[in-house]
Amino acid sequence: MANAGLSGTEKRVAFSLAGVFGLRMLGLFMIMPVFALYGQHLQGFSPLWVGIAIGAYGLTQALLQIPMGILSDKIGRKPVILGGLVLFAIGSVVAAMSTSIYGVVAGRAIQGMGAIAAAVLALAADLTRDEQRTKVMAIIGMCIGGSFAVALLLGPVVAQHLGLSGLFGLTGVLAIVGMIIMQLLVPNPVHHAPAGDTLAQTGKLWQMLKDPQLFRLDAGIFLLHLVLTAVFVALPLDLVDAGLVKEKHWMLYFPAFVGSFMLMVPMIIIGVKRQNTKQMFQIALVIMVLALSLMASLPHSLVALSIAIIAFFTGFNYLEASLPSLISKFCPVGAKGSAMGVYSTSQFLGAFCGGLFGGGAYQLLGSVGVFVVAVVLMLIWIGLTFGMRNPTLLKSYTLEAAVQGREQAKQMAAKLSQLDGVAEAIVVLEEKVAYLKVNDQFDLTAARAVLGSAN
Incomplete structure (x- = not known):
């Protein structure tokens, strides 16, 4: 039945995705308070190019958010997120190895091309029930805010000891840690919306x-x-x-x-x-x-x-x-x-x-x-x-699912999505449950029959 608190999977989703998002934003935020001070040795350095270097990240992020969001609807959230983290790590290496401000700009632009924000938030929504979504998004939001606070402390300290190149290198390491979290801790959802509404x-x-x-x-x-x-x-x-x-x-x-x-x-x-x-x-x-x-x-x-x-x-x-x-x-x-x-x-x-x-x-x-x-x-x-x-x-249900494999999970999700009153159906294999978002026309008995469990 509808649960008043976060389930085990929702807690894991909230904190693992918050960790991925937070580590990536930490890598971004640590650069901001120190770049103008520690980048003066770079060839071509000027206040204008400092602004371009910082803005290049946000600009490429903005340009690619919609394409990456659409791509995540088509090929899945996790592949897009992992690919974006790879690009972020590559951009960090490019910036770390650069001796000119122009190389740093290129690295920052590559970092921004790993535009995973839309896919991360969409994955969080896919794996959480309607009435719990605000709590999960709050955890992610708090982690982003916390990463900014930590960055204000760590950025100057890291730059002082490792220099600007070392700081960029650390952002690459944080991206790799994010990839490990995605692979090991974040569940793989099976998400089916009503026919004709599955792809952006x-x-x-x-x-x-x-x-x-x-x-x-x-x-x-x-x-x-x-x-x-x-x-x-x-x-x-x-x-x-x-x-x-x-x-x-x-x-x-x-x-x-x-x-x-x-x-x-x-x-x-x-x-x-x-x-x-x-x-x-x-x-x-x-x-x-x-x-x-x-x-x-x-x-x-x-x-x-x-x-x-x-x-x-x-x-x-x-x-x-x-x-x-x-x-x-x-x-x-x-x-x-x-x-x-x-x-x-x-x-x-x-x-x-x-x-x-x-x-x-x-x-x-x-x-x-x-x-x-x-x-x-x-x-x-x-x-x-x-x-x-x-x-x-909408009313949300958490129902046990007698599911043994991914293909069976897909079939269950497809059948659930065709039932009267079902607005959204997600079957999570790892926890053996189905999350349903339904209206008043929903027939609970029919859903239990599809899931093959007494619940």
């Missing part, structure tokens, strides 16, 4: 772009990462002006991340239990507006900035965790890879544009200007949410 098509991409609910979510993740990247152009400089030396910034960021996670979890629980996702969504946005306003009002007060950072990441972490789950609920069944591709493209475009916007706004208007414009963008997002719907939850 180009026409569906346009339909999803036109969908008002999906558009709001895609625009939201664009604005969220634009603001995040822009804030971290100005905030570290304000912290220095407020009296916190750069070597001690991690002593503020790390506890702030921990505190924000503790505040974010109750928001998720309340949103799920009361089915008021829209209201909690808007509350998170208001929290971010208040945090940014505090940063703009008291940019030289360390106490004010500390409070603002905790509030900012409370709202950010809730939104980061909730958005992928909402995408999976509103997108057409069987086209998660395509929907997540549009979503992740928007996310990385936001990060790329945020770097350009943050640097330009800081140069023209100072840190206060960056925060004020960020507040305006958040208010625009709040306006977009007024047309947002609370997602309708």
Whole structure:
């Protein structure tokens, strides 16, 4: 029957995919705070090329998210994820061996070509039940946020001892560890959607772009990462002006991340239990507006900035965790890879544009200007949410499956998908269970007969 908590497989999926995603993002984040300082020996070094080197990753990520998402619908999530990690490792080696800024740009672009975000999020959605999806996405989101906090601590330390080449080499090692986790810990789902909805098509991409609910979510993740990247152009400089030396910034960021996670979890629980996702969504946005306003009002007060950072990441972490789950609920069944591709493209475009916007706004208007414009963008997002719907939850079942092999699992999933009322059917061989997402027309007895178990 429907389970109030995560199953064994869902826990394994959540933490293993969070580990893969987190290790990859850790490799990215560790470069950002040190590249301009430790890359000055590279031939052709200039501030412009530093920006290009950092932006090349986000740009290629954005360009390839949709194609990789579609590919994951066609050949499977895990092959796409493993291939993307291989590209990330190759890009790391290219960057590590480069003696010029141009070689680093090439390496960063290759890293970005391993665009696995859409496939990872789609795989997480494939392997989790509807009512548990927010929890799983929250774990992945928290791991991404945590990787950023750890990167702020490890990046300068690793660069100091190993140099820029050693740091790039370490990112390659992290990619290899991610591949091992994928192979050993992540289950292989058997996923069948209703006939005619199993593969993503180009026409569906346009339909999803036109969908008002999906558009709001895609625009939201664009604005969220634009603001995040822009804030971290100005905030570290304000912290220095407020009296916190750069070597001690991690002593503020790390506890702030921990505190924000503790505040974010109750928001998720309340949103799920009361089915008021829209209201909690808007509350998170208001929290971010208040945090940014505090940063703009008291940019030289360390106490004010500390409070603002905790509030900012409370709202950010809730939104980061909730958005992928909402995408999976509103997108057409069987086209998660395509929907997540549009979503992740928007996310990385936001990060790329945020770097350009943050640097330009800081140069023209100072840190206060960056925060004020960020507040305006958040208010625009709040306006977009007024047309947002609370997602309708379908009933989910976890049923035992008397399955002995992969072909039998495929046959069971195909038969389940043809039953009245079944919106989605996934049979996981490793745990010998079937996850069903159904409506009121669903006949439980017929499903039990297909699964060959009394349940």
